[in-house]
Amino acid sequence: xxxxxxxxxxxxxxxxxxxxxxxxxxxxxxxxxxCITGPSESFRxxxxxxxxxxxxxxxxxxxxxx
Numbered sequence: 657x658x659x660x661x662x663x664x665x666x667x668x669x670x671x672x673x674x675x676x677x678x679x680x681x682x683x684x685x686x687x688x689x690x691c692i693t694g695p696s697e698s699f700r701x702x703x704x705x706x707x708x709x710x711x712x713x714x715x716x717x718x719x720x721x722x
Contacts, residue, residue, distance in 0.1 A: 664694035683709040
């Protein structure tokens with residue numbers, strides 16, 4: 657069985673990818689990896705987008721319950 661790893665590029669490239677595919681696809685693409693390496697500012701950007709996505713999901717769940 658393999659080890660799923662990914663090298664993330666610059667924040668600028670990540671932002672372009674996010675703009676092209678949307679938040680949900682962007683987050684799901686990177687969540688599948690067991691290991692992510694790359695510049696620390698890119699990692700922070702990715703963490704911010706994951707948190708943003710989780711907030712959107714939680715808001716949608718809370719709105720459906722109300």
